[in-house]
Amino acid sequence: SNEKPIVRILDSEEDAAVALAEYTANLSEKYIKQKGSFSVVLSGANLINTMRKLLKPRYNTTIDWSKWLIFWVDERVVPLDDPLSNYKLAFDGFLSKVPIPKSNIFPINYNKSPADVAVDYESRLKKLVDEKIIPLSASKFPKFDLILLGVGFDGHVASLFPNRPQRYEKKRWVTFITDSPKPPPPRITLTFPVINSASDIALVVLDKGKADIVAAALGGAVVTPSLPCAEVKAEEELTWFLDKDTASKLK
Numbered sequence: 001s002n003e004k005p006i007v008r009i010l011d012s013e014e015d016a017a018v019a020l021a022e023y024t025a026n027l028s029e030k031y032i033k034q035k036g037s038f039s040v041v042l043s044g045a046n047l048i049n050t051m052r053k054l055l056k057p058r059y060n061t062t063i064d065w066s067k068w069l070i071f072w073v074d075e076r077v078v079p080l081d082d083p084l085s086n087y088k089l090a091f092d093g094f095l096s097k098v099p100i101p102k103s104n105i106f107p108i109n110y111n112k113s114p115a116d117v118a119v120d121y122e123s124r125l126k127k128l129v130d131e132k133i134i135p136l137s138a139s140k141f142p143k144f145d146l147i148l149l150g151v152g153f154d155g156h157v158a159s160l161f162p163n164r165p166q167r168y169e170k171k172r173w174v175t176f177i178t179d180s181p182k183p184p185p186p187r188i189t190l191t192f193p194v195i196n197s198a199s200d201i202a203l204v205v206l207d208k209g210k211a212d213i214v215a216a217a218l219g220g221a222v223v224t225p226s227l228p229c230a231e232v233k234a235e236e237e238l239t240w241f242l243d244k245d246t247a248s249k250l251k
């Protein structure tokens, strides 16, 4: 893996959205040529809005949407039509506007118990690996083509928070949390071994309120406990997408 991340600093949020679309479209073409499909793992919150340029010409017409497979890096354990659902956010803002086959979209199966939802999501991923739809990494974790991550104000990625034990999980593919510091409290999340097995990862941070967190993560500051966003590594390439304001505290 390439240890050093690529840091792209765009003039504005708008330019960053364009750059993210170009980056995603290029990876889509590369992986579809290479392996016949493109697995994309989504986050919630701001990311979906930043993906909006993919819905516009030329991307919407040139991307082979039929080969996309969609997963979630984390999900709030709420019904899929709840306003807090990451699936609903992605569906309303993105997935309902592109022709990805429904059978290629893998939301959680909602159940009241976060533990059960995590077990179910993990077993569905295992099945996709058994069916050779998702490859396995050298360390025997599912290897997604692209994971798109946001970063929270506390430096969290997915639902891996600085002061919660889930971030240290080494064996499971999917785990759960019932006391997320950011609401809603019950969530499931992919674990670090899975995230860090992905081929490409984009960390998309476009919020000047996160300038200090980004500077700490990229400047290698010693923070205790360490910032989850500073623990992200990709097998091929890790790219940070920042705008000028968010990058303003980088040295």
Ligand SMILES: O=C1O[C@H](COP(=O)(O)O)[C@@H](O)[C@H](O)[C@H]1O
Pocket (backbone or CB within 6 Å): 042, 043, 044, 045, 046, 047, 074, 075, 076, 086, 149, 150, 151, 152, 153, 156, 157, 158, 159, 182
């Ligand atoms: O709660 C969550 O927060 C993170 C960060 O969101 P952002 O809008 O501040 O970038 C998000 O990536 C994650 O998927 C979500 O569940």
